[in-house]
Amino acid sequence: xxxxxxxxxxxxxxxxxxxxxxxxxxxxxxxxxxxxxxxxxxxxxxxxxxxxxxxxxxxxxxxxxxxxxxxxxxxxxxxxxxxxxxxxxxxxxxxxxxxxxxxxxxxxxxxxxxxxxxxxxxxxxxxxxxxxxxxxxxxxxxxxxxxxxxxxxxxxxxxxxxxxxxxxxxxxxxxxxxxxxxxxxxxxxxxxxxxx
DNA sequence: TATTGGATCGCC
DNA sequence: GCGATCCAATAG
Numbered sequence: 001x002x003x004x005x006x007x008x009x010x011x012x013x014x015x016x017x018x019x020x021x022x023x024x025x026x027x028x029x030x031x032x033x034x035x036x037x038x039x040x041x042x043x044x045x046x047x048x049x050x051x052x053x054x055x056x057x058x059x060x061x062x063x064x065x066x067x068x069x070x071x072x073x074x075x076x077x078x079x080x081x082x083x084x085x086x087x088x089x090x091x092x093x094x095x096x097x098x099x100x101x102x103x104x105x106x107x108x109x110x111x112x113x114x115x116x117x118x119x120x121x122x123x124x125x126x127x128x129x130x131x132x133x134x135x136x137x138x139x140x141x142x143x144x145x146x147x148x149x150x151x152x153x154x155x156x157x158x159x160x161x162x163x164x165x166x167x168x169x170x171x172x173x174x175x176x177x178x179x180x181x182x183x184x185x186x187x188x189x190x191x192x193x194x195x196x
Numbered sequence: 197t198a199t200t201g202g203a204t205c206g207c208c
Numbered sequence: 209g210c211g212a213t214c215c216a217a218t219a220g
Contacts, residue, residue: 041203050203060216077204078213084203097203127204168203188204 002150008068012087012094013177016042017161020181021154024101026133027147030109033133035101035123036154039180039187041166043084044094049171053093063141064093071149073140080127081136085144085151099126099178102186125188
């Protein structure tokens with residue numbers, strides 16, 4: 001069951017944290033794929049210099065200004081796609097980047113799409129998980145309250161969460177807007193702060 | 197129309 | 209540490 005739209009229609013940092021431990025589900029042409037979300041980042045409004053909407057609306061970031069609960073997929077570095085979920089009320093550009101997953105279902109498909117078999121390398125990064133799930137710009141704008149691509153409850157209690165600066169950006173490094181499940185092996189980079 | 201650099205990854 | 213690879217955004 002997809003999470004309801006109200007899950008996304010609130011403060012972006014809250015959504016970023018509450019997505020941890022939940023399941024990303026994609027009914028792909030190759031079969032059903034599932035992964036537990038273990039790492040996310042928040043991008044919040046035109047005042048956030050690292051947000052794609054920092055300089056106002058453009059054709060690329062248009063979906064960020066739309067209603068919450070939709071996917072924002074964009075292409076970068078000439079070869080990778082990034083998957084975000086749109087948050088907050090329509091008209092306010094904000095999103096959560098899905099940075100890493102723990103593979104749950106469709107492992108052979110994920111391995112084939114990635115060209116590697118090592119579990120730890122399948123979906124442990126934002127570019128990797130899109131490659132593994134074959135998520136590309138054809139899914140940009142898709143409604144996450146639909147049945148093709150969505151997030152659902154993971155059935156676990158709230159995980160212990162660590163907050164750090166976001167990865168791969170040059171502005172907004174003062175904000176601790178990246179979060180991940182403490183100790184999870186599928187987080188994209190070696191954890192600098194590890195809770196016991 | 198030209199130029200620049202990126203919410204990355206994997207190999208050197 | 210660096211190259212791959214291409215497109216959006218900005219400048220001219």
